[in-house]
Amino acid sequence: MLKIGVLASGRGSNFQAIINAIKTGYLKASVEVLITDNPAAYAIKRAEDNGIAGLVMRPPDYSSPDTYYKRVADELVKRGVGLVVLAGFMRVVRKPLIDAFPMKIMNIHPALLPSFPGLHAQRQAVSYGVKLSGCTVHFVDEGMDTGPVIIQAAVPVYHDDTEESLSGRILKYEHRIFPYAIRLFAEGRLEVEGRVVRIQGLIKDEGAIVNPSLDS
Numbered sequence: 106m107l108k109i110g111v112l113a114s115g116r117g118s119n120f121q122a123i124i125n126a127i128k129t130g131y132l133k134a135s136v137e138v139l140i141t142d143n144p145a146a147y148a149i150k151r152a153e154d155n156g157i158a159g160l161v162m163r164p165p166d167y168s169s170p171d172t173y174y175k176r177v178a179d180e181l182v183k184r185g186v187g188l189v190v191l192a193g194f195m196r197v198v199r200k201p202l203i204d205a206f207p208m209k210i211m212n213i214h215p216a217l218l219p220s221f222p223g224l225h226a227q228r229q230a231v232s233y234g235v236k237l238s239g240c241t242v243h244f245v246d247e248g249m250d251t252g253p254v255i256i257q258a259a260v261p262v263y264h265d266d267t268e269e270s271l272s273g274r275i276l277k278y279e280h281r282i283f284p285y286a287i288r289l290f291a292e293g294r295l296e297v298e299g300r301v302v303r304i305q306g307l308i309k310d311e312g313a314i315v316n317p318s319l320d321s
């Protein structure tokens with residue numbers, strides 16, 4: 106069974122969605138460890154409540170960013186982790202971690218990449234005036250939100266949306282597509298060829314959830 110390591114910096118609602126998907130049997134996997142760079146992260150409480158080991162590892166406590174990511178990789182390897190999940194981990198991960206888990210690190214981003222990478226993606230979408238945004242699960246490479254796209258969900262953007270209202274609409278779909286992407290990985294159904302991720306045994310609309318609902 107797939108062993109997952111989760112990296113999170115804050116609230117951890119995506120982490121919770123993964124825990125819930127495991128509990129219901131939707132996702133056949135286990136979370137072996139939560140690693141956070143933020144001692145105040147609510148994700149720590151979620152780990153505690155669910156009997157998951159939680160580690161606080163802060164970059165300033167290490168001699169360099171590369172050393173930090175090497176130590177993070179060591180902790181994950183030690184626990185037999187087969188997939189690293191970035192669930193609101195607010196840092197660009199570096200080579201020592203990426204090299205230890207090639208195409209085995211997934212991130213969720215609250216926009217339709219390659220639009221609006223980086224911080225405050227929902228705010229960027231509202232101020233740009235796009236009419237569709239959404240969320241993307243992708244494999245992680247050394248760039249900022251640049252790795253191969255696994256699955257996306259699109260939601261409408263209204264002219265009176267705020268960063269908060271759009272974030273809420275997108276978040277519901279984050280909680281849906283992240284466990285789904287992890288499940289596809291656990292089932293061995295993701296094949297990466299260059300930038301393109303092929304989903305084995307794809308059935309209609311599985312690679313994208315488009316306009317899932319017009320409700321806010």
Ligand code: GRF
Nearest residue numbers: 116117118119193213214215
């Ligand atoms: C989410 O919007 C995610 O897309 C982004 O950071 C946020 C984390 O939220 N990368 P949570 O901590 O999972 O609640």
